[in-house]
Amino acid sequence: MNGEAAIEVRGLTKRYGGRAVVDDVSLTVRKGEIAGFLGPNGSGKTTTIRLMCGLLTPDAGEGHVLGHDIRRAGRAIKREVGYMTQRFSFYEDLTIEENLNFVAGLYGLRPARKHVADTLAGLGLTARRHQLAGALSGGWKQRLALAACIMHAPKLLMLDEPTAGVDPKARREFWDEIHRLAADGLTVLVSTHYMDEAERCHRINYISAGRLVAKGTVAEVVRDAGLTTVVLEGEALAEAARRLRGADGVDQVAPFGATLHVVGRDGASLRASAERVAAETGSRMSAAETSLEDVFIQLMGDAKDTGR
Amino acid sequence: MSRYFSLGRLIALLAKEVIQMRRDRITFAMMLGIPLIQLVLFGFAINSDPKGLPAALVAPTQDRYTRAMVTALELTGYYRFTHPAASAAEAEALITRGDVAFVVTVPSDFGRRVARGDHPQILIEADATDPSVASGAISTLGTVAAEALLRESGGEAAAAEASAAGIEVVVHERYNPEGITQYNIVPGLLGVILQMTMVMMTSMALTREIERGTMENLLSMPATPLEIMLGKVLPYLGVGAVQVTVVLVAAKLIFDVPFVGALPLLLLGVFVFVAALVILGYLISTASRTQMQAMQLTFFFFLPSLLLSGFMFPYRGMPEWAQVLGEIFPLTHFLRLIRAVMLKGADHAGVAQPMAALVLFVLGLSALALMRFRRTLD
Numbered sequence: 001m002n003g004e005a006a007i008e009v010r011g012l013t014k015r016y017g018g019r020a021v022v023d024d025v026s027l028t029v030r031k032g033e034i035a036g037f038l039g040p041n042g043s044g045k046t047t048t049i050r051l052m053c054g055l056l057t058p059d060a061g062e063g064h065v066l067g068h069d070i071r072r073a074g075r076a077i078k079r080e081v082g083y084m085t086q087r088f089s090f091y092e093d094l095t096i097e098e099n100l101n102f103v104a105g106l107y108g109l110r111p112a113r114k115h116v117a118d119t120l121a122g123l124g125l126t127a128r129r130h131q132l133a134g135a136l137s138g139g140w141k142q143r144l145a146l147a148a149c150i151m152h153a154p155k156l157l158m159l160d161e162p163t164a165g166v167d168p169k170a171r172r173e174f175w176d177e178i179h180r181l182a183a184d185g186l187t188v189l190v191s192t193h194y195m196d197e198a199e200r201c202h203r204i205n206y207i208s209a210g211r212l213v214a215k216g217t218v219a220e221v222v223r224d225a226g227l228t229t230v231v232l233e234g235e236a237l238a239e240a241a242r243r244l245r246g247a248d249g250v251d252q253v254a255p256f257g258a259t260l261h262v263v264g265r266d267g268a269s270l271r272a273s274a275e276r277v278a279a280e281t282g283s284r285m286s287a288a289e290t291s292l293e294d295v296f297i298q299l300m301g302d303a304k305d306t307g308r
Numbered sequence: 309m310s311r312y313f314s315l316g317r318l319i320a321l322l323a324k325e326v327i328q329m330r331r332d333r334i335t336f337a338m339m340l341g342i343p344l345i346q347l348v349l350f351g352f353a354i355n356s357d358p359k360g361l362p363a364a365l366v367a368p369t370q371d372r373y374t375r376a377m378v379t380a381l382e383l384t385g386y387y388r389f390t391h392p393a394a395s396a397a398e399a400e401a402l403i404t405r406g407d408v409a410f411v412v413t414v415p416s417d418f419g420r421r422v423a424r425g426d427h428p429q430i431l432i433e434a435d436a437t438d439p440s441v442a443s444g445a446i447s448t449l450g451t452v453a454a455e456a457l458l459r460e461s462g463g464e465a466a467a468a469e470a471s472a473a474g475i476e477v478v479v480h481e482r483y484n485p486e487g488i489t490q491y492n493i494v495p496g497l498l499g500v501i502l503q504m505t506m507v508m509m510t511s512m513a514l515t516r517e518i519e520r521g522t523m524e525n526l527l528s529m530p531a532t533p534l535e536i537m538l539g540k541v542l543p544y545l546g547v548g549a550v551q552v553t554v555v556l557v558a559a560k561l562i563f564d565v566p567f568v569g570a571l572p573l574l575l576l577g578v579f580v581f582v583a584a585l586v587i588l589g590y591l592i593s594t595a596s597r598t599q600m601q602a603m604q605l606t607f608f609f610f611l612p613s614l615l616l617s618g619f620m621f622p623y624r625g626m627p628e629w630a631q632v633l634g635e636i637f638p639l640t641h642f643l644r645l646i647r648a649v650m651l652k653g654a655d656h657a658g659v660a661q662p663m664a665a666l667v668l669f670v671l672g673l674s675a676l677a678l679m680r681f682r683r684t685l686d
């Protein structure tokens with residue numbers, strides 16, 4: 001068994017009604033690493049996470065999570081993993097404190113009272129502990145769920161879009177917390193749709209239509225995509241954008257405030273097209289860094305071509 | 309902490325379930341309200357010994373024997389002759405429409421036959437679509453008729469007395485030849501009420517978690533199927549205990565239902581029955597995805613058990629195959645048990661068979677439920 005890998009799965013496949021929702025996914029997450037899990041809606045992120053924490057049985061593939069076989073040792077995995085579901089799945093008709101008591105009881109935490117009190121204090125919810133969980137705002141529900149699933153000090157956290165609907169400050173605090181936990185040796189797999197969050201991950205995995213299509217550090221993913229990006233600045237950007245769409249070598253055209261991002265796989269013909277349009281519309285063209293978002297948009301476009 | 313069972317985890321599950329139950333005001337109120345309302349409703353409907361039921365009299369010759377007969381019938385309080393001089397055809401129409409519950413026919417040679425000491429006959433046709441209505445009125449008939457004629461013939465010859473005793477009352481219970489007595493129903497009602505509330509409530513228990521999405525979270529935590537099942541089932545067992553107490557106390561206080569057997573034996577039987585029911589409900593909830601499905605499955609089970617268990621129709625009166633089918637419902641065995649204990653005063657040995665059947669249900673259903681339980685979201 002690989003002592004360094006917290007997650008190591010090969011060829012994971014899950015079919016629903018004959019359609020492979022997760023298709024031959026192989027994934028390695030090292031201990032202490034923060035791994036990002038990205039992909040468009042319906043690409044199979046949640047399903048993959050469920051497969052890895054023993055909530056679904058794979059149709060094919062195998063692997064180990066924290067050294068436990070995902071097919072056979074579901075119980076052991078559940079004890080050592082903290083899984084935060086995408087949809088709030090604590091009890092809305094229980095108070096915050098009752099929910100935490102429930103979790104503490106299920107994991108057999110001793111003394112339960114102290115664990116719960118500490119968690120409440122950490123959340124800053126001590127004063128509101130008798131409030132029904134269902135009455136919390138969306139962002140607070142997320143925070144409660146996160147606090148509940150790290151209460152039993154798991155070795156691995158699987159977070160499914162933990163910051164959806166959370167305000168920027170709370171999001172920042174959340175990520176600071178994640179990094180602090182990772183520094184203490186916790187491994188984190190986190191799915192997200194936010195680019196800034198992806199960039200705070202040590203490594204990212206991009207899944208599209210059930211297939212893992214890109215992985216590595218952000219820099220690696222951007223480099224491997226092999227994209228060229230130029231920006232246009234000027235007065236007649238709308239006209240420039242119109243002319244660039246569908247032009248030779250141009251795959252993406254996106255206005256960003258006063259600039260126009262133009263991205264393409266074929267660098268030479270992209271530059272040629274951009275120079276021509278820049279001259280026609282009196283804009284200035286300059287080379288630019290390809291961003292992670294550009295890469296993802298490109299990958300999504302590719303997935304559409306292959307069909308879902 | 310053992311691998312498969314931990315008291316701590318079970319307590320956490322129980323506490324959660326009880327809090328949820330308590331907070332769901334309407335359901336909680338219904339758990340206690342339904343049995344009381346049903347008992348009072350059905351109890352009174354059954355308990356009121358119907359009197360003054362409308363009757364038609366077909367008597368071509370109104371001689372003194374006939375009049376004595378009619379007076380005697382009216383004096384029982386059951387008969388109220390709303391149509392004292394009906395023709396046979398009119399009477400037929402009246403009973404068909406349901407305007408009268410009885411048609412009393414005194415043949416034209418009645419008086420002569422009484423006088424002669426020949427076997428006199430009167431015919432009473434009863435609308436027995438609701439048999440409990442008719443049964444009380446009919447059960448008193450024989451003696452009433454005999455006494456009436458005895459009185460009428462007064463101190464006349466001993467021959468007359470003999471002939472009066474030989475009077476033949478022919479009763480036709482129409483539309484429903486079976487009779488159900490109230491003693492049969494009240495203990496049965498306990499079984500039916502328990503079955504309805506227990507199975508329904510428990511069958512929702514797991515599906516509610518699936519519907520609300522909390523199942524995913526629950527399954528991702530280290531609770532075992534046995535703990536989850538007990539966590540769901542035990543609180544409802546408690547509710548069942550409360551229901552039983554309410555129904556039994558009410559049956560005693562309000563309806564004065566006879567109770568000749570041993571209470572501990574009855575409670576033991578009830579306990580095993582309720583255990584079978586909640587586990588059955590749990591089994592249903594492992595087989596359904598939504599609360600609606602669970603509800604439908606519950607009713608799919610509920611109706612046949614009501615009809616085939618012997619609650620509605622006498623069990624021994626059903627065809628062989630239906631009796632075999634009836635054996636698969638816990639209610640059937642419970643009815644045998646509770647009727648034996650409450651009404652016949654049966655002891656342990658007397659109810660060994662239904663008790664064993666109920667225990668088998670508990671064990672079998674538990675095993676099935678644990679097997680059916682999905683540890684995953686597949």
Ligand SMILES: Nc1ncnc2c1ncn2[C@@H]1O[C@H](COP(=O)(O)OP(=O)(O)OP(=O)(O)O)[C@@H](O)[C@H]1O
Pocket residue numbers: 016021039040041042043044045046047048086
């Ligand atoms: N139980 C199920 N039965 C049938 N299809 C399912 C089931 N669960 C998921 N799917 C399908 O599998 C695909 C992947 O779903 P999944 O929830 O894993 O996507 P996701 O990447 O998490 O999406 P999102 O970003 O919207 O959360 C979807 O097309 C979904 O419709």
Ligand SMILES: [Mg+2]
Pocket residue numbers: 045046047086160
């Ligand atoms: Mg998802």
